[in-house]
Amino acid sequence: MPDYDLHHHGDREVGPGLIDLAVNVRLPRPPLWLREELASALDSLAAYPSTVDAVSAVAERHGRASSEVLVTAGAAEAFTLLASAFRPDHAVVVHPQFTEPEAALRAAGHPVSRVILSEADGFVLDPGAVPSDADLVFVGNPTNPTSVLHPASALRSLARPGRLLVVDEAFLDAVPGEVESLAAGHPGVVVLRSLTKTWGLAGLRAGYVLASADVIERLRAVQVPWSVSTLAGVATVACCRPSALEEAEKLAVAAEADREYLVSGLAASGVDVLGDPRGPFVLVRVPEGASVRARLREAGYAVRRGDTFPGLGPDHLRLAVRDRATTDAFLTALRKIL
CATH class of the missing domain: 3.90.1150.10 (Aspartate Aminotransferase, domain 1)
Structure with a gap:
């Protein structure tokens, strides 16, 4: 390889x-209203951070139960958590895509197979190209760097018993209407989201995971205590408001x-x-x-x-x-x- x-x-x-x-x-830079909200939280930095409000805000935004939400220090933290919490027999990363999922899997000692989408076919997702025995699969939507948006139906067809399908939707909020999203929930699917791209928050590290409660509990068990800062929690709440x-x-x-x-x-x-x-x-x-x-x-x-x-x-x-x-x-x- x-x-x-x-x-x-x-x-x-x-x-x-x-x-x-x-x-x-x-x-x-973040918009003025968000900068002002972050600035107003500076006096609370002496206290240890809590993500309770952020979890509730994300749950309400996506119509999920709070038990199905984990707030993270950017979406990238979720890749490390997944690689630590699970022991796949056959992990697959669909490429070209953001490389941190594969890097996290390899750092955790997991062998990784690559499915390379064809440039000649416009990097369109072919569910049949993913090995049937893959039990942990990563795919981006829209995919970085190709910018291709895969149909939700094609992604759902990858989900099956005994397999965890991880869909990186870090750029989905930059697609009008957030079409083709699986954030509302589907059995066996984990969705990752980021606040970095739309709101100019790369330096703050704010994101979250949407998944079944049992998956969230496994991820929470390996998450470093207080990994999500107070300001990241404030930003998450603010960016989930209807306005x-x-x-x-x-x-x-x-x-x-x-x-x-x-x-x-x-x-x-x-x-x-x-x-x-x-x-x-x-x-x-x-x-x-x-x-x-x-x-x-x-x-x-x-x-x-x-x-x-x-x-x-x-x-x-x-x-x-x-x-x-x-x-x-x-x-x-x-x-x-x-």
């Missing part, structure tokens, strides 16, 4: 003076329009956009991609290399969706390089 740097992420690409198209966090959900939907609609603008500009520049992107980023293939990435960096732009994702190579680049002014300037720089 080829080696990949599974711990390489977009934040390694950014640097002083670079315009960031490498990290899939849309807002440069915040309404704002998130507006941000998702705007991101969709900005993505289509980027895709159109790339196509006009002769750049192949792969798959059918539905998230706030796109995957492209360009000849001599490593050189293009380096030259973009010289021109002042950071983009995400693709060759650390299993199934992709050095000609693949992931581009975060930004506002139209940033996109226009980026496309101008890209055309000079190609």
